[in-house]
Amino acid sequence: MKLIFLGPPGAGKGTLAAKAVEIVKVPHISTGNIFRAAIAAQSPLGLKVKSILDSGALVDDATTIDLVRERLAQADALQGYILDGFPRTIPQAEALAGFSGPDKVVNFDIPDTAVVKRLGGRRTCRQCGANFHVVFGPPKQENVCDHCGGELYTRDDDREEAIKKRLEVYREQTAPLIGYYRDKGLLADVDARPAVEAVLENFRKIL
Numbered sequence: 001m002k003l004i005f006l007g008p009p010g011a012g013k014g015t016l017a018a019k020a021v022e023i024v025k026v027p028h029i030s031t032g033n034i035f036r037a038a039i040a041a042q043s044p045l046g047l048k049v050k051s052i053l054d055s056g057a058l059v060d061d062a063t064t065i066d067l068v069r070e071r072l073a074q075a076d077a078l079q080g081y082i083l084d085g086f087p088r089t090i091p092q093a094e095a096l097a098g099f100s101g102p103d104k105v106v107n108f109d110i111p112d113t114a115v116v117k118r119l120g121g122r123r124t125c126r127q128c129g130a131n132f133h134v135v136f137g138p139p140k141q142e143n144v145c146d147h148c149g150g151e152l153y154t155r156d157d158d159r160e161e162a163i164k165k166r167l168e169v170y171r172e173q174t175a176p177l178i179g180y181y182r183d184k185g186l187l188a189d190v191d192a193r194p195a196v197e198a199v200l201e202n203f204r205k206i207l
């Protein structure tokens with residue numbers, strides 16, 4: 001099964017993907033997580049993209065497409081994937097269609113007000129990338145990851161100014177993908193407003 005998780009920043013794509021992999025048994029591939037790991041490792045890719053991520057803008061299509069093409073060629077992704085955060089532009093979607101097009105695109109539907117609350121309280125693990133929320137999904141121990149014991153931090157792009165920018169970028173460059181995939185008969189809408197378990201149930205229904 002090849003799935004794309006589409007939706008605005010903070011819709012819960014990463015949170016749901018971490019649970020959905022248990023159901024669909026394919027790898028969760030997040031371009032945001034790949035970029036953040038490169039930044040943490042101070043690799044050439046990380047040095048190139050750090051200021052772009054911090055500002056809330058998008059990394060250029062060529063870099064991102066090459067990255068995903070290489071990742072999808074790895075053995076674990078040959079049977080399928082959950083792509084979270086890719087594609088984010090029409091050229092990215094067209095490129096993906098050329099090397100491994102999706103079976104279904106799940107569109108996480110949520111208003112901006114909810115997004116701001118979710119991103120404002122998000123805490124992310126430095127080691128494994130797991131997400132928590134100070135109110136909606138706190139870790140068992142403050143600032144410590146339940147899964148690997150890593151330190152939790154607030155992402156640089158979860159500042160108010162960067163959230164605003166990311167929502168603008170989403171509207172201009174990514175939201176057109178909703179119509180693009182609807183026209184191809186691939187889109188399924190999921191109401192992303194309820195609590196995580198209810199969103200997971202909505203996801204099961206559309207599978």
Ligand code: AP5
Binds near residue numbers: 033131
């Ligand atoms: P990326 O990491 O993909 O960020 P994003 O799309 O903005 O998505 P987020 O990770 O912010 O949100 P999410 O929907 O996964 O929500 P989450 O599950 O964490 O990209 C970061 C940057 O990388 C981009 O800005 C860009 O610069 C670059 N980039 C990445 N891909 C690119 C591409 N294809 N092209 C170009 N550039 C690219 O949930 C958010 C919070 O809400 C958490 O705290 C969570 O605990 C909580 N929560 C989740 N679900 C619920 C729920 N149902 N109820 C209550 N709380 C919930």
